Amino acid sequence: MKGKIVLIQFPFDDLSSSKVRHAYCLTNKIGGYQHIIFALITSRIPENPLRRDIILRSESPDFMISGLRQSSAIRLDHLVTLRSSLIQRELGSLSLKTQTLIIDILSDLIPMVFQVSGHTATIGLSWVTLGESAGKYNLLNGS
Numbered sequence: 001m002k003g004k005i006v007l008i009q010f011p012f013d014d015l016s017s018s019k020v021r022h023a024y025c026l027t028n029k030i031g032g033y034q035h036i037i038f039a040l041i042t043s044r045i046p047e048n049p050l051r052r053d054i055i056l057r058s059e060s061p062d063f064m065i066s067g068l069r070q071s072s073a074i075r076l077d078h079l080v081t082l083r084s085s086l087i088q089r090e091l092g093s094l095s096l097k098t099q100t101l102i103i104d105i106l107s108d109l110i111p112m113v114f115q116v117s118g119h120t121a122t123i124g125l126s127w128v129t130l131g132e133s134a135g136k137y138n139l140l141n142g143s
Contacts, residue, residue: 001025001027001028001029001036001084001087001090002025002026002027002028002099003025003093003094003096003099004024004025004090004091004092004093005022005023005024005025005041005066005067005068005090005091005092005093005094006022006023006025006038006087006088006089006090006091007020007021007022007023007087007088007089007091008020008021008023008038008082008086008087008088009021009082009086009088010023010038010040010080010082011080011082013078020088021040021041021042022041022042022068022072022091023038023039023040023041024038024039024041024074024094024102025037025038026038026039026079026102026106029084033083034083034084034085035081035082035083035084036081036082036083036084036087037079037080037081038079038080038081038082039074039075039076039078039079039102040074040075040078040079040080041068041072041073041074041075042072042073042075043070043071043072043073044073045071045072045073046073049073050077051105051108052075052076052077052105052109053073053074053075053076054073054074054076054098054101054102054105055071055072055073056068056071056072056073056074057071058070058071061095062094062095062098065092065093065094065095066091066092066093066094067090067091067092067093068091068092074102076102076105076106076109077109
């Protein structure tokens with residue numbers, strides 16, 4: 001599922017409700033409950049996008065294979081982990097180039113979470129993007 005764009009019941013950030021939304025699959029299925037980490041996709045493109053926003057304009061090659069109907073933004077700061085069984089439909093995918101860009105942005109974004117009062121926790125994040133190993137990672141010496 002990694003690299004796919006899907007329709008899924010995506011929760012609001014205050015967990016008050018949810019609605020069917022477009023989402024980008026950041027991982028393949030993980031664990032016994034078959035969880036996937038998703039990034040929100042919205043058709044509301046910010047006037048001043050941040051580096052962590054991937055903009056898919058209708059004229060871009062990625063848009064053509066995405067299955068989206070209008071220009072959209074992938075919000076890499078709006079992530080959620082959900083069961084894969086909640087996916088309602090697979091729409092399309094993104095190019096390997098854009099998938100690599102997403103990994104680069106997340107690699108910059110995630111270490112910020114582990115910085116406390118000037119100290120940085122050491123974590124090991126390594127992403128494999130090609131072949132059968134796609135989606136494997138190592139976090140805190142895990143697998």
